[in-house]
Amino acid sequence: MTHDMKNCLAIINENAGLLADLAVKAQDKAIPFDPLKAASISEKIGKLVSRADDMMKRFNRFAHSMDHDKETVDLEEAVNLIARLAERILLQGRIRLTVIPASAPCRIHASRFAVLHLIFRAVDSLCRNQTDGTLDSEKPVTVQFSSDPELPEICFIQDFRPEIKLESLFASPEDQALLARVNMNIRTMDSGAGFCLNTLPPARE
Helix, strand or coil, X not given: CHHHHHHXXXXXXXXXXXXXXXXXXXXXXXXXXXXXXXXXXXXXXXXXXHHXXXXXXXXXXXXXXXXXXXXXXXXXXXXHHHHHHCHXXXXXXXXXXXEXXXXXXXXXXECXXXXXXXXXXXXXXXXXXXXXXXXXXXXXXXXXXXXXXXXXXXXXXXXXXXXCCHHHCCCCHHHHHHHHHCCEEEEECCCCCEEEEEECCCCCC
């Protein structure tokens, strides 16, 4: 995100310099002032400011995920936020992520930061560890949600065959601790085409 922000600032600075050059040349009457060119540059700056503002809003939403130890977390909203925050990682991993809107509320009560971290780990694993052997091809991944509000679940469905075993995902102690923190589990899909993060039933007293 900071890399993208720096790109925005660099291009804004470049276009601001072009406007300054136009102003100086017009003042010196070296060339006639071109209002259409000035308007075009101004429009580019406006779009870049809007893009940078959108990135900062996303970053602020992520930063505020640490405000509460536990709260109601909308899983669809969380996936969409991570998909936007991880745009560069998805692009580098040649993953085209499509999020299917949930047909029913898909929410859990947990640490928002931990949920976002878990979803990012899923996206990062898709980008780093899975390939169909065609590195230059785009790999479609569809995200779907459980239709049962009582059994919240996020499924990452691949349209390509991975070369690694999905069972190896989230196998590290850190990932296992993260799953336990949000009371979720990972299961592979019967078709072998993906995996799901699902909530565990509440422990009996």
